[in-house]
Structures are given as C-alpha cells and as structure tokens.
Amino acid sequence: xxKRFLSERPLRLPHIRPYVPRPSDPSIFWFNSERDxxxxxxxxxxxASQESDxxxxxxxxxxxxxxxxRRLEKQRDEEAxxxxxxxxxxxxxxxxMDDIEQRRVLHxxxxxxxxxxxxxxxxxxxxxxxxxAPRLIGGxxxxxxxxxxxxxxxxxSLDRVLRVEGDLDHLRNLQNRxxxxxxxxxSSNLDSIVLSQALxxxxxxxxxxxxxxxxxxxxxxxxxxHNLGAxxxxxxxxxxxxxxxxxxxxxxxxxxGYHSLFFPGGTRSRSGMIEHQLKLGLLGSAVAAFTTNQVRxxxxxxxxxxxxxxxxxxxxxxxxxxxxxxxxGQARYIIEDDEFSRIDRWFAFFRKMVGMRGGCIIRFGExxxxxxxxxxxxxxxxxxxxxxxxxxxYVEHRGKAVADPARDAAYTRELGEVLARRYQQDTVVxxxxxxxxxxxxxxxxxxxxxxxxxxxxxxxxxxxxxxTLHRExxEAxxxxxxxxxxxxxxxxxxxxxxxPEQLLERALTFWSGYHDSTAATRExxxxxxxxPSLLLYYQNRLVPFAEDIAGPEHLKAACEIEQxxxxx
Numbered sequence: 181x182x183k184r185f186l187s188e189r190p191l192r193l194p195h196i197r198p199y200v201p202r203p204s205d206p207s208i209f210w211f212n213s214e215r216d217x218x219x220x221x222x223x224x225x226x227x228a229s230q231e232s233d234x235x236x237x238x239x240x241x242x243x244x245x246x247x248x249x250r251r252l253e254k255q256r257d258e259e260a261x262x263x264x265x266x267x268x269x270x271x272x273x274x275x276x277m278d279d280i281e282q283r284r285v286l287h288x289x290x291x292x293x294x295x296x297x298x299x300x301x302x303x304x305x306x307x308x309x310x311x312x313a314p315r316l317i318g319g320x321x322x323x324x325x326x327x328x329x330x331x332x333x334x335x336x337s338l339d340r341v342l343r344v345e346g347d348l349d350h351l352r353n354l355q356n357r358x359x360x361x362x363x364x365x366x367s368s369n370l371d372s373i374v375l376s377q378a379l380x381x382x383x384x385x386x387x388x389x390x391x392x393x394x395x396x397x398x399x400x401x402x403x404x405x406h407n408l409g410a411x412x413x414x415x416x417x418x419x420x421x422x423x424x425x426x427x428x429x430x431x432x433x434x435x436x437g438y439h440s441l442f443f444p445g446g447t448r449s450r451s452g453m454i455e456h457q458l459k460l461g462l463l464g465s466a467v468a469a470f471t472t473n474q475v476r477x478x479x480x481x482x483x484x485x486x487x488x489x490x491x492x493x494x495x496x497x498x499x500x501x502x503x504x505x506x507x508x509g510q511a512r513y514i515i516e517d518d519e520f521s522r523i524d525r526w527f528a529f530f531r532k533m534v535g536m537r538g539g540c541i542i543r544f545g546e547x548x549x550x551x552x553x554x555x556x557x558x559x560x561x562x563x564x565x566x567x568x569x570x571x572x573x574y575v576e577h578r579g580k581a582v583a584d585p586a587r588d589a590a591y592t593r594e595l596g597e598v599l600a601r602r603y604q605q606d607t608v609v610x611x612x613x614x615x616x617x618x619x620x621x622x623x624x625x626x627x628x629x630x631x632x633x634x635x636x637x638x639x640x641x642x643x644x645x646x647x648t649l650h651r652e653x654x655e656a657x658x659x660x661x662x663x664x665x666x667x668x669x670x671x672x673x674x675x676x677x678x679x680p681e682q683l684l685e686r687a688l689t690f691w692s693g694y695h696d697s698t699a700a701t702r703e704x705x706x707x708x709x710x711x712p713s714l715l716l717y718y719q720n721r722l723v724p725f726a727e728d729i730a731g732p733e734h735l736k737a738a739c740e741i742e743q744x745x746x747x748x
Contacts, residue, residue, distance in 0.1 A: 201303070206385040207437050208409055211301045214436070219294045222428045226290045226421065227283070237282050238274060240421055244289055245271035247418045255416075286421075293425045297411050299388055305407035310380050343673075344378045345608070346544030350557060351485065354547060355385050357559045358481030359434050361466045362387060362544075365455055365488050365603055366443040368495050369395060375441065375489065376408070378542040388433055389441040390426075390462070415447075427465045434469035437480055444599060450504035452497070452720040453745065454607055456600040463599075464592040467550045471588055474572050474581035481559055481571070484595070486545035486602035490672070492610040493539060493690050494717070498697070501717035505636065541672060545606040550574075551591055552598035604724060609660060609671045611678065615687035616718035617741075618652050619644065619700055621730065623709055625737040632744070636712050639697075643706040646684075652734075653680035659729040668725065720744065 201209035211218075230240045248267045252260040270285065277285065354360060364375060372389060379386065388409040396402040396412060411429060414422075434440050446459035470482040494500070548554060549571045553561040561571045574591065575581050622644045627635055657675065664671050678686065684707070691699040691714070699714035700707055709715060722729070723745050730738035 205303070207439065208301050208386050208388060209303050211299070211388075211409065211438065215298060215300070218429070218432055218436070219291070219298050221432050222294045222425060223287065223290050225428055225432075226294075226424055227287055229424070230286060230421075231283055234279060234282075237286060241274050241282060241285060241289075242271065244419045244421050245274065251416055251418065290421060290425060293422050294429065297413070297426055297429050299409050299411035300406055301386075301388075301409045302407040305404065306386060309404060309408060341539045342374060342377060342381075343541045344382050344544070345541060345670075347546060348382045348384070348544065351544060351547065352383055353557055354483055354555070354559050355439065358483060359437055359466075359469070360385070360387075360439045360483055360485055360547070361434065362439075362441040362485045362487050363444050363463070363599060364441070365607075366445045366448050367452070367489055367491060368448060370495055371443070371448075371489050372405075372410075372441075374540055375487070375542060378544075382544075385439050387439045387441040390430070423461065427461055427468075430462050431465040431469045431472070434466050434482060435472055435478075435480070440466070444596065448496070448500060450500045451744075452494070452501065452717040453723055454603050454721060456603070456745075458596040458600060460589075460592045460596050463596060464589060467588050467592050467595065468585075470550045470571070471575045471581070471583055474575050475583055477581075482550055483547040483555055483559070484550070484599070485547050486599050486606060488543045488545070488603060488606045488608060490541040490543065490608040490610055491539065492612045492672075492674075493694065497714060497717050498695050501713045505633070505713060541608045541610070543606050543608055543670070545602050548595075548598065548602075550595060552595055604669060605667060607669045607721065609669055609675060609722065611672065611674045611683050612687045612690055612718050613721045614656060614660065614675060615653065615684055616699065616715045617722040617726070617729075618649065618656050619707065619709060620712070620715045620719040621726070621734055621737050621741060622649075622652070623712060623715070624740055625734060632716075636716070638709070638712055640708055640710055643703070643708045646702070646705050646707055649684060649707055650680045653683055655731055656729050657683070660725075663725060663728055668728075 230237050245267045249264065249271065252264040252267065274282070274285075351360065362375070362379075364371060372391060376386070378384075386409060388411060390413045391405055391410040393412050393414040393416075396405060413426060430440065430442065442462045444458040444460075444463050445455035449455055466482055466484070473480050473482075546554060549561045551561075551571060551574050553563065553569065553571065556562055556568075560568045563569055572581060575584070575587070577584070623635060623638070623642050626642055627638065657680065660671055660675070663669065674686070675683070688700060688702060688707075692701070695711070695714060697711035697714060699711050699718065700709050702708075719741075723742060726738040726741040727735065
C-alpha cells in the first residue's frame with residue numbers, strides 16, 4: 181500500500197504563497213504554472229488522433245482494456261483489486277457504446293494517464309537539493325566530515341569522486357537559445373542523481389526526465405523525484421494509448437522550451453557494454469517537437485547532447501550481469517530487488533567511492549541538431565565541411581515546413597546511429613575496466629573451447645602470474661593510448677597517470693569489500709580470478725576494441741571477446 185501511495189501520489193510541500201519565478205530563473209521554474217495546460221494539450225492531441233475514425237477508437241479502447249486486464253491479473257495487488265473490475269466491465273460494454281460514450285471514456289482514460297505521467301517542480305526543493313545533496317553524499321563517504329561540511333558549506337568528498345568533462349562553455353551558450361536534450365548512456369539507477377549534480381556544478385540548467393515508477397517507492401528518492409521535474413514511466417503498462425501519451429508528453433515539453441533528459445538505451449545496460457541498440461520512441465518525440473515548432477513557425481531549436489556516464493565501480497553490477505546471463509534476465513525489464521533498493525548498499529558504495537579519484541566521470545559530448553549535424557557556438561547547424569545550414573530545410577516540402585511522421589521516423593533512426601557512434605567516441609575507459617579486460621582475456625585464453633557460461637563457473641580456478649599481468653596491462657594501455665589518439669574513445673586521468681602496478685592494486689582494492697563476491701584477489705605472486713561474471717561486466721565496456729588492444733599472442737581470445745557484442 182505504501183509503495184503504491186508513494187509512486188502515484190506526489191509528496192509536495194504546502195504553498196503559503198504562490199512562487200513567482202524571476203526572469204533569470206531556468207525555464208523549468210515556470211512548469212507548475214503550465215502543468216495543467218500541458219496535460220490538456222497532450223490529452224487533446226491524443227484524443228483527436230483516435231476520434232476521427234470509429235474503428236480506430238474502438239480498437240484503442242479494446243487494446244487498453246485487454247492489456248490492463250492482463251497486467252492487473254498478473255499483479256494481484258491493491259491496484260488490481262481497485263481497477264480490475266472497471267476494466268472488465270468496460271471491455272464488455274465497448275461494442276454497445278455510442279460515439280459520444282466512447283469518446284468520453286477515451287478522454288477519461290487518456291486524462292488519467294497524462295496526469296499520472298506529468299511531473300512537478302518545486303524551486304524550494306531544488307534550492308535545498310543543490311546545496312544539501314553533495315554534502316550529505318559526501319558525509320556518507322566520510323562521516324567525520326558531515327557536520328563540518330553542513331556548517332561551512334564545503335563541497336566535501338563528492339567533487340573528488342565526480343569529474344565533468346566536455347565543452348561546457350558551448351552548452352552554457354546554447355541553454356538560452358533553444359531546448360537542450362541530454363541523451364546519456366545508462367549503467368545505474370544512480371545515473372539521474374549524479375547527472376543532476378554534474379549539471380548543477382557545470383552551470384547547466386535543471387531538466388525534466390522520465391523515471392521508472394518503481395524508483396518512486398523509496399520515500400526519500402520519491403520526494404525529490406516528485407518535486408524536481410521527474411515524470412513517471414510505468415513500464416508494466418503495454419497499452420498503446422499509454423505509450424502515445426508518454427511520447428507526446430515528452431514532445432510537448434520540448435516544444436515549450438523545457439530542457440530534457442532521457443536514456444535512449446531504455447533501461448540500464450545489463451551487460452555493462454556501451455549501448456548501440458537504442459530505443460527510438462522518446463528520441464523521436466524530440467525530433468517531432470522540432471518539426472511541430474517549424475510547422476507553427478516557432479523559432480525554437482532543439483539540440484541533442486550525447487553524454488556518457490562512466491563508473492569505476494557500479495552499484496548494481498552483480499545483479500545486472502546475473503540478469504543478463506540468464507534467459508529470464510534477458511526478458512526482464514524492471515528489476516525491483518537490486519542494490520539500488522537497499523540503503524545499506526548505498527552507504528557501502530559511496531564509502532568505497534571516496535578512495536576513487538575520478539571514480540565517476542560524466543562526459544558531455546559536442547551537441548548536434550536533430551539530423552546529426554554539428555552545432556557552432558551560436559547554435560547554427562554545420563555541414564561536415566563547416567558550412568552553415570538551416571535545419572528547418574530538412575522538414576520542408578516545396579518551401580514549407582510540413583509534418584511527415586514517416587520522414588521523421590527515418591531521421592530518428594539516423595540520429596540513433598549517430599548517437600551510438602558518439603557513445604563509443606565519448607566513452608571514458610576506467611581503471612577497473614582495463615584490469616578486468618586483461619584478466620578476462622587471460623581467462624578466455626587459458627580455457628579454449630569453453631563457452632561463456634562454462635567460464636562463469638570457474639571461481640578461484642584460474643590464476644595469472646602478477647609480473648605477467650603487469651606486462652600485459654602495460655601493453656594494453658599503450659594500445660589504448662594509440663586508439664585514443666585516433667578518436668576511438670577516451671581514457672581517464674587515472675589510466676593515463678598510474679603505472680600498471682598501480683592500476684592493478686587500485687582495481688583489486690575497489691573490488692574488495694563492496695560486491696558480495698570478489699572479481700579477483702591477490703594470492704602471493706598470483707592474481708586469482710574469483711568471480712568471472714564480475715570481470716565480464718567490467719571488461720564488457722572494452723568489447724568493441726578487444727582486437728585492437730590485443731597483441732598477436734592474445735588475438736584469438738580477443739576475437740572471441742569481441743563476439744560478445746552480438747549479445748547486446
């Protein structure tokens with residue numbers, strides 16, 4: 181009951197007097213005054229798209245009832261007890277309804293969906309969060325400094341752990357000229373938190389973003405998400421109308437100039453690999469927002485900011501890789517029982533991170549327009565040769581901007597391909613990933629003929645001589661630097677500056693004492709592989725580059741590793 185209450189009913193602070201945003205405030209500060217109008221706009225557009233044809237309208241209502249009945253029958257919870265009777269009754273009555281009744285029911289369903297999705301933003305909570313969050317997280321990392329940080333306002337430990345890279349001046353220059361859409365990679369449920377902090381420390385605006393409804397069951401997280409612009413996404417709902425409402429909500433918000441964030445991967449990368457199979461629904465909503473503004477002659481550009489979130493240690497690594505390695509896991513979309521749901525693992529994770537210089541790196545890539553073109557400092561789109569072009573020309577027919585869903589879908593697919601390439605180029609290779617890759621490559625080389633799943637059972641059975649591992653790490657790192665020079669990816673400051681011996685010691689220290697199992701341990705002059713699945717998770721970030729960083733003696737193993745890319 182409490183989980184449902186938290187996920188469906190926003191916890192908001194009472195307003196003694198209405199808040200009037202200042203002209204200099206970010207656009208999201210105005211959202212609550214527009215919220216009802218946004219919901220009404222979404223509802224009217226969705227209903228208009230269904231009401232023009234009775235057959236289409238009946239199909240939409242039947243689809244909604246069928247999928248909701250099936251979902252609620254499986255859930256067997258309080259929501260099912262409240263709503264299952266309504267949907268069963270409705271599906272029996274749809275064919276008997278006249279046009280007016282069908283439209284009324286459609287309007288009610290769509291309105292309920294839009295209100296459930298729509299977010300909320302409270303500037304008071306935002307101002308509190310921007311000051312308190314880094315100090316509280318820093319206090320978890322170093323409890324003895326919590327009181328000191330809260331009193332003197334020092335940034336504490338978080339600034340040492342979180343690094344932000346990219347051309348921030350470029351993004352700051354664009355933020356008041358159009359809508360920025362941040363499209364990050366997705367590794368952890370912490371991504372929204374660390375990305376919000378990165379935006380704050382970089383002088384970039386707060387954003388609206390979609391968050392899975394399962395995340396709203398934590399009372400603390402729920403309060404902040406409800407009040408900091410998050411809109412709720414219930415991935416259990418398979419109703420076509422719901423997906424249409426969700427996409428249109430994102431589109432309308434971008435049309436109105438609200439900066440936005442969504443994860444094109446759709447969910448966390450279970451394998452740890454760099455996403456390359458992107459979900460295009462919300463991406464398409466941003467392209468459609470640009471087209472709609474052009475048709476309406478509203479001069480409000482839309483720019484996408486490819487963003488990579490890179491961790492040396494991932495909070496939910498064990499659960500994610502186990503999920504990926506099982507047939508059941510590959511079919512699951514929502515994980516509700518992972519490390520993110522356990523406060524004790526939060527404490528353990530952040531305390532482990534305190535020793536990591538640059539343990540999390542957010543890299544903001546160069547912005548692009550909806551058609552994959554680079555953008556200059558003034559927001560002007562550029563061809564590959566550097567010539568300025570008008571992006572509005574992409575949506576014109578005979579000199580006039582027109583809506584064309586099929587055309588925009590093609591543009592969205594091309595944009596997805598551009599983002600996938602940019603994710604590789606802007607990925608920052610971390611120390612734990614380099615060490616894990618070399619160790620896993622040695623595991624593959626020492627077990628010829630074994631498949632992926634057989635190797636996962638070799639706990640504590642394979643060891644590598646430490647001096648040999650130091651040499652292999654040095655060789656792999658040299659090849660990484662050569663690839664970085666060609667623009668294939670980037671390496672962290674730690675990878676650049678530490679010796680192979682230091683990289684190994686750092687990785688072993690990070691893995692020890694946080695995860696339930698240990699990826700690798702030191703036993704005398706040998707490094708013993710403890711949990712191959714954890715090694716697999718951390719090394720998977722380097723799968724696309726495995727052959728390029730392997731010497732002749734490891735090339736066969738590297739080829740086998742690179743084939744892992746077909747799984748994700």
